[in-house]
């Protein structure tokens with residue numbers, strides 16, 4: 176017989192808002208990291224903030240862990256379910272609630288797919304600037320939880336710079352409306368604190384987002400290199416010379432091969448060791464001047480050819496190749512380990528070369544594609560998860576790459592978050608005091624740690640904090 180609390184949840188979200196049969200639950204057992212799997216007991220698909228609030232109040236009473244889920248495109252195991260827990264999917268909450276072209280804001284439900292906001296804003300000459308390569312699928316709520324980036328965040332800034340307000344549901348069902356006032360926030364910046372909290376502070380149900388004016392002109396350059404080092408050096412030169420393209424991306428040889436063999440084929444030359452993809456935007460004159468200045472600079476670093484896209488179609492094709500690159504890697508092997516690390520731009524060349532050495536030593540297929548302007552690397556390893564020894568080498572390489580980036584003054588993640596995957600690595604980067612502070616902030620939002628438990632902050636640090644707080648000498 177069905178437990179009473181499940182019947183209550185069913186009454187809240189309706190028959191279509193609940194998934195409890197094994198076949199359909201299968202679709203929710205992982206995010207983009209398929210190595211990490213856990214079948215949830217139940218999935219809820221509410222449609223409104225009120226339904227989320229009522230569902231969370233029931234789960235609070237029953238002390239059941241909750242994992243919020245957008246589209247499940249995350250690449251750090253953030254949306255991986257927890258044993259005995261419920262997944263709360265925002266997939267049916269995808270309405271544009273308001274779009275104001277004068278204030279240049281949109282109020283949307285958190286399950287709206289990223290690209291759909293730009294499509295809705297296009298008729299007003301506006302767009303939503305943060306553009307993860309997964310933007311055809313990922314949700315804006317997921318972007319907020321991960322503080323997602325994207326190729327054009329080099330110029331426009333990551334998600335946090337575009338979030339003006341949030342409606343949140345806390346773990347006990349309390350609704351917190353942080354969407355007013357829309358002008359400069361007063362008091363503590365709770366919205367800023369929530370962005371990047373990886374589903375551990377509550378569920379975002381409605382978002383107030385900044386829209387950006389579409390540039391009058393955009394040009395896309397494709398620079399072809401005989402070495403990856405030279406492409407990295409060209410990026411440093413561009414920035415040193417104070418050029419401000421809106422995007423600077425690098426794809427290496429294996430990535431090019433994969434893209435060109437796939438449906439995303441963009442016309443990248445298969446013999447190149449690397450290509451640099453640069454977008455320049457602004458007024459017609461600004462763009463013309465920038466292209467004229469950038470081209471010789473890139474050639475001086477050894478580009479054998481610099482192409483400027485001749486049409487909007489060609490531009491779109493060049494970007495479709497970049498944005499489809501992860502998917503295209505299915506051409507190399509059935510599985511892909513997407514590393515996401517960040518280093519100071521000055522260390523790009525050295526770190527990229529070192530990651531190549533790590534992969535070679537471990538006999539792994541490395542395909543690197545990255546947001547070069549931001550120093551945000553994605554050394555991707557194509558592998559087959561049925562080969563246990565290869566999986567072991569992939570995970571070892573992933574750890575070595577993270578250590579390498581920390582040693583270079585970089586970070587564990589540029590945009591994909593910590594989730595489950597990078598949990599142990601948090602202790603490599605942060606001190607006990609750092610982690611203890613994070614635990615205390617987290618517990619202010621979710622005292623029982625039922626929202627996405629076991630992610631982002633190592634449990635050991637949380638337990639230590641709890642013990643320390645229980646000791647009276649801590650207060651003296």
Ligand SMILES: Cc1cc2nc3c(=O)[nH]c(=O)nc-3n(C[C@H](O)[C@H](O)[C@H](O)COP(=O)(O)OP(=O)(O)OC[C@H]3O[C@@H](n4cnc5c(N)ncnc54)[C@H](O)[C@@H]3O)c2cc1C
Nearest residue numbers: 245246247248249253308314316317320323324374379590
């Ligand atoms: C092909 C591909 C390309 C990608 N490219 C990029 C890229 O360029 N830049 C980038 O930053 N990322 C990229 N990603 C990673 C991923 O798409 C982003 O992290 C994205 O923001 C996840 O959104 P989602 O809706 O799929 O969230 P999910 O994967 O479902 O969830 C991610 C995290 O957010 C939490 N969460 C989701 N919705 C909510 C909510 N409403 N309230 C509270 N917490 C919530 C979940 O609990 C989880 O911790 C890429 C992924 C793929 C597969």
